Amino acid sequence: xxxxxxxxxxxxxxxxxxxxxxxxxxxxxxxxxxxxxxxxxxxxxxxxxxxxxxxxxxxxxxxxxxxxxxxxxxxxxxxxxxxxxxxxxxxxxxxxxxxxxxxxxxxxxxxxxxxxxxxxxxxxxxxxxxxxxxxxxxxxxxxxxxxxxxxxxxxxxxxxxxxxxxxxxxxxxxxxxxxxxxxxxxxxxxxxxxxxxxxxxxxxxxxxxxxxxxxxxxxxxx
Amino acid sequence: xxxxxxxxxxxxxxxxxxxxxxxxxxxxxxxxxxxxxxxxxxxxxxxxxxxxxxxxxxxxxxxxxxxxxxxxxxxxxxxxxxxxxxxxxxxxxxxxxxxxxxxxxxxxxxxxxxxxxxxxxxxxxxxxxxxxxxxxxxxxxxxxxxxxxxxxxxxxxxxxxxxxxxxxxxxxxxxxxxxxxxxxxxxxxxxxxxxxxxxxxxxxxxxxxxxxxxxxxxxxxx
Numbered sequence: 001x002x003x004x005x006x007x008x009x010x011x012x013x014x015x016x017x018x019x020x021x022x023x024x025x026x027x028x029x030x031x032x033x034x035x036x037x038x039x040x041x042x043x044x045x046x047x048x049x050x051x052x053x054x055x056x057x058x059x060x061x062x063x064x065x066x067x068x069x070x071x072x073x074x075x076x077x078x079x080x081x082x083x084x085x086x087x088x089x090x091x092x093x094x095x096x097x098x099x100x101x102x103x104x105x106x107x108x109x110x111x112x113x114x115x116x117x118x119x120x121x122x123x124x125x126x127x128x129x130x131x132x133x134x135x136x137x138x139x140x141x142x143x144x145x146x147x148x149x150x151x152x153x154x155x156x157x158x159x160x161x162x163x164x165x166x167x168x169x170x171x172x173x174x175x176x177x178x179x180x181x182x183x184x185x186x187x188x189x190x191x192x193x194x195x196x197x198x199x200x201x202x203x204x205x206x207x208x209x210x211x212x213x214x215x216x217x218x219x220x221x222x
Numbered sequence: 223x224x225x226x227x228x229x230x231x232x233x234x235x236x237x238x239x240x241x242x243x244x245x246x247x248x249x250x251x252x253x254x255x256x257x258x259x260x261x262x263x264x265x266x267x268x269x270x271x272x273x274x275x276x277x278x279x280x281x282x283x284x285x286x287x288x289x290x291x292x293x294x295x296x297x298x299x300x301x302x303x304x305x306x307x308x309x310x311x312x313x314x315x316x317x318x319x320x321x322x323x324x325x326x327x328x329x330x331x332x333x334x335x336x337x338x339x340x341x342x343x344x345x346x347x348x349x350x351x352x353x354x355x356x357x358x359x360x361x362x363x364x365x366x367x368x369x370x371x372x373x374x375x376x377x378x379x380x381x382x383x384x385x386x387x388x389x390x391x392x393x394x395x396x397x398x399x400x401x402x403x404x405x406x407x408x409x410x411x412x413x414x415x416x417x418x419x420x421x422x423x424x425x426x427x428x429x430x431x432x433x434x435x436x437x438x439x440x441x442x443x444x
Contacts, residue, residue: 034286064256064284068328094328098368102324106290106316135367142360146320146352 001027003113004159005104006055008032010045011186012206013119013162016174018053020161021117023177028055029111031104035065035096041194045185052183057111061103068094097130101139101158108156109147115157123166136160167209175215182218195222223249225335226381227326228277230254232267233408234428235341235384238396240275242383243339245399251333252277253326257285257318263416267407274405279333283325290316319352323361323380330378331369337379345388358382389431397437404440417444 004026006018021028032046043060050058097120104116120131129135140158144150162170174181186206187196196203198221210217226248228240243250254268265282272280319342326338342353351357362380366372384392396403408428409418418425420443432439 059289060286061289062284062286064282065325065328067281067283068325068332094331094370095324095368096328098324098327098364099321102317102320103287103290105320106287106318109316110290129370129373130368132367135364138360138364138367142320142357142364145354145357145360146317148316148351151351 003027003029003111004115004117005108005111005113006030006117007100007104008046008050010042010049010184012181012184013121013170015049015179015184016170017117017119017161018049018055019174019177019179022053026115029107029113030055030058031107032060033063033100034060035063039187039190041185041190041192045183045194048183052180063099105143105147105156109149113156115159117159117161119162120160121162122164133163167205168212171209171213171215191222195220197222225249225251225333226337226339227330227333227335228252228339229322229326230268230272232264232271232406234403234406235343235392237271237401237406238392239339239341239383240271240277241396241399241401244275248337250277251329251335252280253329254282255285255322256282257287261409261412263407263412263414267405267416270405274402281329285321327365327369327378331371335378337381339381339383341384342382343384344386355385389427390434393431393435393437413444417442419444
């Protein structure tokens with residue numbers, strides 16, 4: 001059975017990615033990161049989603065990014081914004097997707113996976129530079145050169161099935177695959193039980209997505 | 223003062239890189255990784271080298287790569303070879319330099335560094351795919367796309383001053399800059415006091431380097 005590594009954050013997008021990878025016939029190995037994020041309930045959600053969707057394995061990789069700092073998501077002295085705003089937001093974690101994809105690449109080599117699924121999105125991308133198609137293309141080039149598999153001619157493909165979908169389209173696709181979004185947590189400042197604030201950028205995008213998709217929002221709000 | 227992030231492993235090459243970056247007028251921020259490597263004395267060596275060379279800061283980033291497995295350097299069930307061998311060796315840690323450079327990139331963004339120094343080498347590279355010039359070029363392209371700095375037109379340069387030097391030339395350069403190689407540990411299976419086995423691939427390359435450089439080998443052997 002062909003294998004894929006799927007990056008899981010515990011949020012709506014990555015859960016949809018897992019549902020898609022499974023639907024495309026992959027045995028899925030999920031990977032989540034404990035990188036000092038403000039809310040631990042994301043990690044609980046990632047484990048829940050992995051199990052509910054029957055992944056073959058789930059790993060949580062510890063990552064001391066708190067030592068690096070510079071983001072509202074890992075540095076508790078920087079406030080999470082609730083009003084959108086211009087440019088690259090303070091919730092941007094420096095080089096996060098590069099780090100996550102690199103570790104997924106290592107896991108793909110070890111498990112013999114032929115694809116890595118990541119839920120990046122260029123539509124609702126919140127201004128993060130490492131969610132753009134050009135970034136993914138550059139990572140694909142790097143992956144071909146960086147790995148034993150690549151050297152031996154076995155490319156590990158970076159799959160971004162959500163890249164050009166709106167939040168509403170993502171939700172409709174997951175709904176179609178029977179995904180229960182009540183398992184997921186998107187909020188930047190969810191409480192210990194995974195209840196969402198309903199006000200941060202991530203909550204606002206998610207809420208609007210359910211409204212636009214004409215799907216009942218199953219989110220557990222505070 | 224212009225700033226650089228310098229990747230330190232505790233070994234000979236990265237210590238030389240730090241000496242070079244300092245000599246080129248950079249305020250240096252060193253970064254080491256606790257990634258489940260077999261020998262902890264590398265991390266002690268990295269801290270020692272950072273301090274001896276007057277780095278402005280030193281960070282150790284925890285990285286749960288042991289969860290990924292697949293290498294003799296992180297998996298204690300795989301034996302470290304002592305006889306060279308063909309192809310990509312079992313000491314290859316999947317996607318290691320990609321992961322390390324990604325985290326260095328995050329730190330460079332946060333500290334405002336304009337360069338990242340990494341001691342990769344295409345001559346004595348031991349068959350690792352992620353030490354080749356083409357890999358570094360691909361990472362540079364990625365870095366320009368992945369970061370806030372890159373988006374704003376401030377490229378973070380990946381500097382590889384050792385790329386085309388032999389081990390002997392590296393040692394001669396470090397000697398010329400007054401670096402004490404007795405501080406460094408290169409052995410894949412050094413003991414708790416940092417004493418080298420003298421037999422693994424890394425020890426053999428290092429020993430030969432001192433011999434070829436006509437420099438007295440200050441390594442503390444078991």
